[in-house]
Amino acid sequence: MSATSPITTHILDTTLGKPARGVGVTLERREASAFVVVGTGVTDADGRVKTLLAPGSLTAGTYRITFDVGAYHAALGTDGFYPEASITFVVRDPAAHYHVPLLLNPYGFATYRGS
Numbered sequence: 001m002s003a004t005s006p007i008t009t010h011i012l013d014t015t016l017g018k019p020a021r022g023v024g025v026t027l028e029r030r031e032a033s034a035f036v037v038v039g040t041g042v043t044d045a046d047g048r049v050k051t052l053l054a055p056g057s058l059t060a061g062t063y064r065i066t067f068d069v070g071a072y073h074a075a076l077g078t079d080g081f082y083p084e085a086s087i088t089f090v091v092r093d094p095a096a097h098y099h100v101p102l103l104l105n106p107y108g109f110a111t112y113r114g115s
Helices: 069-076
Strands: 007-013 024-031 034-042 061-067 085-091 102-105 108-111
Touching: 007 061, 085 102
Parallel strands: 007 102
Antiparallel strands: 024 034, 024 061, 061 085, 102 108
16 A cells, blocks of 8 residues: 555535535544544645545544534535534554545535545
């Protein structure tokens, strides 16, 4: 595997049919009973964040990725319903790559395990 982040994401704005650029993204890992920030980023022109976590730093556990979709919609002049979209997922194999995409519109979002 190349020296890329073990966790990546991208956002597609399904209303516009375009990548969502400029969205703040926070990655957290559960430690004991609290989540701790382990990475942050902003989506690029292709709606992607490729550097949330340093290569080789992924450990097994529960992670949460949060997208600042409220600021994104506000910047577009759109009234959105969700200020944030958070996805909690489990990493069982730290050697694997985890791609966590978000399909977004002002009143809904969906995700899936990407490749």
